[in-house]
Amino acid sequence: MTGAAKADCVCVIDDDEEVRGSVGSLLRAEGYDVRLYEAPSGFLEAGACDVPSCLVLDIRLSGESGLDFQEILASHGLSTPVILITGHGDIPMTVRGMRAGAIDFLPKPFEDDQLLAAVGRALEVDRAQRTAAQGIASLRAIFERLTPREKDVFGLVVTGLMNKQVAAHLGLSEITVKIHRGNVMKKMEAQSLADLVRMAELLGVRDVTIHRYGT
Amino acid sequence: MGIGAGPDDWRIAMRLGMAMLLALGIFALDVLSPLQGAVAVLYVVVILLVAREQRRSLVVFFAVLCATMAMAGYLVSHGLDAIGSPTMRLGVSLVAIAITAALSARQITAAEARHHSDERYRLIFDASGFPIWESDWSPAYKLLRAGETPTLELVQRAGSAAIIRNANQEVARLFGYADRSELVGANIIEHHTISAEAAQARIFERLLRGDVPIEEEMQFRTTSGELIDVVLRVTLPQDHNGWSRVLVTALDVTQRNRDQARLAESQAELTHMSRVTTLGQLAASIAHEVNQPLSAIITYAKSGQRWLKREAQDAPETADCLDHIVINGKRAADVIARIRDLARNGDPRREAVRMAPLIEETAELLQRDMIASGVRINVALATDMPSVLGDHVQLQQVLLNLMMNAQQAMASTPTPDRELRIDGGVRDGVLVVEVSDCGAGFGDTEPEDFFRPFFTTKRDGMGMGLSICRSIIEQHGGKLTASGNEKGGASFTFRLPITEDEGRIAA
Incomplete structure (x- = not known):
């Protein structure tokens, strides 16, 4: 790994200056953009990176437990993947950490390869998350360009209603519904109804009040 | 004077x-001789002779006898005639007899009293139950009197010129002799150890100053070669007439010293055990304290290798x-090193301990x-925290204990408090x-119970x-107390005494 071209960002939070520094040096040697923080507050203040990033977190930070912080991150909607490091590794903590979605759990002192592998995996996860997020974002942009009526038809079609039922529901003729449906398929670049259903799930636009077999 | 002392009785008789x-001779002289003198006065000699026996009753008996004989002699010679000069002579004789008898009786009483006191002294000397001896140190006095500070x-x-005049049986037992007679006329210099020599010098020095009674603890070697610790009291x-009578009493403190040493030993052992237990409770923290730098070392080493393996080697990063x-x-x-100090099992040290760094270091150890x-x-x-004299490990043990107790006392206190x-x-x-x-304080328990x-x-x-903790603080000359505080x-x-040379240490 030369890594010189990488601009991926790794944030390290550890209250021990020397441990923090050593992890920083190791990651910099691998060409990562490294940001060191003594406490979680510093990380939260700095805000998320705009490139694929991950977080190396000491589980026993002075003042607050790293595990608590991991939950705070999740509750803030921050999806940065977390690698836990600790000098006090034990099973309950590991379980809790992994449940809260940690990528890996490394007891100190850890192997450099282990840490770098975990960082690599974490960054892949973040990259995938970012790609997915980007896909949804562009899908939403297209969706926002639909007419209000097309959005209505979209929401009802993906529930599995037949054109006739949709028409009855919206007080339109079946022909008009067909035309709107065709426009929606075209604009959303959906290859099939199944494709459209998948998009509706990602966008969360299915009209949940409708039941095909309901009244 | 014993009852069974036959020859004595004979001599008395x-x-x-x-x-x-x-007395009979005087009587005969008085009655038969034509001498016109106070022959009866010669009875005084009889009384003086009897008085030598040192018995009051005999003196009284002979005084009465002699007076009776004097009067009888007068009656025989002069009858009940008119009172004249012979009567005067009889009166003088009777007065002389009475005075002599009275003086003799008083002398006997005084002698008896002195004898009793001597007896008492001997009884105390022999039966006191602890070693006493009387020595003649006059040769020592003559040697030392002139000199200024006595050389060794x-x-x-x-010391070797001193002679034991009298010693009780306890002295013989103390030094391992069968009988006290072996000691009389000898001296105890052969039982001296090196430390005893120094103590002996101090005793002489103080005796010369007249600073009595003197007490000195010293060590002797008994005849069997055993070492004994003895406190000598010299009076x-x-x-004393130039130290010709010096009274020495001895108290054998060997067992006491041994017990004390054993007590100190087991106390030190207990203190050490408690310290090790405390260390055990801190094991997780200690492991972390060691693990952190080790982890940093390994990671920095691996990082350094990677900096060197890069296409463009980075010397400053590697040096870092x-x-x-x-x-x-x-x-x-x-x-x-800090942990090893705490685990150390050695004699308590006495050195200047700077309290501020010790408190801070201890707080840091417990921080995690x-x-x-x-x-x-x-x-x-x-800001002017002084130093104290003592063992910094033991004092740290006290701090650790008190702080860990405080921590545990707050286990059920709401976290923010x-x-x-x-x-x-x-x-x-004092410091x-x-x-x-x-925490919840002492409740109904007396703080002292803790x-x-x-x-x-x-x-x-x-x-x-x-x-x-309390015994450690007390060994340092301080006090440890407990009380409730305003927070419940x-x-x-x-409290600990501050070292005297505080100024020097602070500088």
């Missing part, structure tokens, strides 16, 4: 017989890694543990350190911690 014969050689010579009677490896190596070594249990440590020390305060400063010329918690051995409120407690928790306060 003979002497009394002689007195009787003399002079002391040795003076000079008023009429090496620097940090050194820093962390020292850090790990420091932690281990405290954070884990949600306790904030608040250290407030005066868990505060451990350490205040330190000088009050009334005062107070460790306070915000210092009793085996008293504990903890489920897995041994109840020795505070008791040991407990405060433990210890």
Whole structure:
């Protein structure tokens, strides 16, 4: 790994200056953009990176437990993947950490390869998350360009209603519904109804009040 | 004078017989001779003769006898005629007899009293149950009187010139002789050890100054070669006449010293055990303290390798890694040195201990543990925190114990309120350190009870911690007390004397 071209960002939070520094040096040697923080507050203040990033977190930070912080991150909607490091590794903590979605759990002192592998995996996860997020974002942009009526038809079609039922529901003729449906398929670049259903799930636009077999 | 002393009785009887014969002779002279003098006055000689027997009853008996004989002689010679000069002579004789008898009786009474007191003295001497001997140190006095400070050689010579005049059986037992007679006329210099020589010199010195009684602890070697510790008390009677009578009493403190040494030993052992137990409780924290620098060392080393393997080697980064490896190596070594000190099992030291760094270092050692249990440590020390004389490991043990107790006392306190305060400063010329918690306090228990051995409120407690803390503080000449505080928790306060050469240490 030369890594010189990488601009991926790794944030390290550890209250021990020397441990923090050593992890920083190791990651910099691998060409990562490294940001060191003594406490979680510093990380939260700095805000998320705009490139694929991950977080190396000491589980026993002075003042607050790293595990608590991991939950705070999740509750803030921050999806940065977390690698836990600790000098006090034990099973309950590991379980809790992994449940809260940690990528890996490394007891100190850890192997450099282990840490770098975990960082690599974490960054892949973040990259995938970012790609997915980007896909949804562009899908939403297209969706926002639909007419209000097309959005209505979209929401009802993906529930599995037949054109006739949709028409009855919206007080339109079946022909008009067909035309709107065709426009929606075209604009959303959906290859099939199944494709459209998948998009509706990602966008969360299915009209949940409708039941095909309901009244 | 014993009842069975036959020859004595004979001699007395003979002497009394002689007195009787003399009395009869005087009587004959008085009656038969034509001498016109106060022959009866000669009875005085009889009384003086009898008085030598030192018996009051005999004196009285012979006085009455002689008076009767004088009067009888007068009657025989002069009858009941008119009162004339012979009557005067009889009166003079009777008065002389009475006065002599009275004086003799008084002398006998005084002699008896002196004899009783001698007896009492001998009884005390023989039956006191501890060693006493009387020595003649006059040769030593003659040797030392002239000199200024006695040299060791002079002391040795003076010591060997001393002679034991009398000693009781206890002295013989003390030095391992069968009978006290072996000691009379000898001296004890052959039992001296080197330390005894020095003590002997001090005794001579103080005797010369007239600084009596003198007490000195010294070590002797008995005839069987065993070493004994003895406290000697040397007294000079008023009429010592140049140290010719020196009274020495001895107290064998060998067993006492042994017991004390054993007690100190087991106390030190207990203190050490408690310290090791404390260390055990801190094991997780200690492991972390060592693990952190080790982890940093490994990571910096790996990082350095990677900086060197890069296409463009980075010397400054590699040097930085090496620097940090050194820093962390020292850090790990420091932690281990501190722990090893705490685990050390040695004699307590007496050195100047600077309290402020000790308190801070101890707080730091517990920092991780405290954070884990949600306790904030608040250290407030005066800027002029003095040093104390003592063993820094033991004092740290006290601090550790008090702080860990405070931490545990707050286990059921709401987390935001868990505060451990350490205040330190000088009050009334002594160092005062107070460790306070915000726990539930002492409740109905007397604070003093917490210092009793085996008293504990903890489920897995041994109840020795505070008791040991108190004995450590007391060994340092201080006091450890407990009281409730205004926050409802407990405060433990210890006071320690400040070292005298404080100025030098602070500088």
